[in-house]
Amino acid sequence: MSFPIVRNRRLRGSQAIRNLVRETSVSVNDLIYPLFVTHGSNVKEEIPSMPGVYHYSIDRLEEELAEVVALGIQAILLFGVPETKDAKGSSAYDPNGIVQQATRKIKQLHPNLLVVADTCLCQFTDHGHCGVVHVDEHRNCADIVNDESLELLVKTAVSQAEAGADIIAPSNMMDGFVHAIRQGLDEAGLENVPIMSYSVKYASSFYGPFRDAAHSAPQFGDRKTYQMDPANVREAIREAEADVVEGADMLMVKPALAYMDVIRVIKENFDLPLVAYNVSAEYSMVKAAAQNGWINEQSIVMETMIGFKRAGADLIITYFAKDVARWLKG
Template sequence: MSFPKQRLRRLRQNENIRRLVRETHLSVDDLIMPLFVRPGKGIKQPIPSMPGNYQMSVDILTEEVKELEAIGIPGIILFGIPEVKDELGSDAYSDAGIIQKAITAIKKEARDILVLTDVCMCEYTSHGHCGFLKADEHTGHFEIDNDKTLELLAKEAVSHANAGADIIAPSDMMDGRIGTIREALDREGFRQIPIMAYSAKYASGFYGPFREAAESTPEMGDRSSYQMDSHNAVEALREVSLDIEEGADIVMVKPALAYLDIIRNLKENFNYPIAAYNVSGEFSIVKAAAEKGWIDEKRVALEILTAIKRAGADIILTYWAKDAARWLKE
């Protein structure tokens, strides 16, 4: 059937009709809020490149989490800035580490919100890389020791679980880390704790503001030798397949906006929950344009989040989570 019998505009003529036939529904239930925690007390330090986001001490962070819980946000993910960094990133797996302290405090005050923890070494190592660095015996250049790093990641995951984390989210992109972490969690009695794997995490230019927020910029080189090449799509299917085989419960694409095709590919190929990380650069670009009056932040942000959901994401990690929860209620 074609025009004039078929007129698609009939179903667009007012908001109530548009609501009835809307295909994609963005909800507060889809959202996870990333938060940054640092040592100290009474600290709420603005992150210049991410307006509205802060490095917070544990006491301030706990109040923020209570507010997020009150507006219906189902979960948060924590990133820590330790007081001291070293080559082994020892604060990452210390029972007295900044993330461990934050989890304990949150669980006393906000019992109904999920606490996810980023499991990686970059925030805790003195060199800023995501694992244990060793010198290549032939060239003398430093490279990540994948298998040594697995041991440290497993210790970090178990430490987070001991502190009360609800979901473990490894973001390091080492080969075999999901299986190693799953075995360690199971061995220590944490069989019930899910793993949200950063499975298709790309070496991206969109991470700049996050690295300021988490103080995790590499001192030398970059992360291209372990994060995915932005040109590759089939490789993402291989990464996800391996993570699922090793025990991942949720798989993630990061970044989200420039990789909507990857989200869709995963949704079509795997019957698994798909998370997508709407990363700092995607957030900051919109913030900067909105501050100049070039775009409407609310409209554009909700359009982006809806696009990520439409592509196939079940869970969206986004710095707009708090704002979006309020906008969606309006």
């Protein structure tokens, strides 16, 4: 009688042995926590489609930041929700804009907490697009004007860095945005400020809750002309390669959960640190299922985090960051 060979069965026994031979791990050092800041006073408003995620006014930031720091999270991704909007998103690059004010406050309260500034115009424009819109009445259509948009994005990045942002994270997907921002930062004497590029950003349906949170839904059309087709992988390599050549310091794949194959491809082709953005709908779907008692939230989330790291992510932007940090503490 012959028996099949079972390899490493003895190494799959106790949890202690499993821990010793584990190939992939998640650390609190891997996590970046998104934070939404708005105008007003004494504001802490839960975002209906994102349970446990809030809008904070600047005077309420400290309670959230204290928890983030106590959990060992070292970086936040800062989003601003402005009071007023206009066609060119002028509050995005206003030295006293909401992101700039919040950044100065955060660095005052916690100088060692890294502030990653999302650099885009969509939540600051009245039309909700990531650049300047030109309306062609003869053709009855509207176009995003790339080069004029770049000028405003550079102004935004420089103003964010001057306010104290440690990392600039441009999410706009305009052509040549990394080169333009790198040049603008360097000319402003900010050559040591790194760029975390949203290199591979798909035109995804997984952004819905975020657009509620940031009040950034397009008022007409969609963003498919400047965000990527979810069906494409080779295009992702071209987009990432362009950002590397233009001077990006970190690359990103967004969304993450449905694009782990893309994370793997980018990891295998480039040696820059790679960020996976675990986006809003990926968060909200798990929260909704957990609230209904359909899943074990902790197990699902931690398995997902391991999946991101196994696929090749070095860093993970996630609304679960505080939860993950608590679970890692045990």
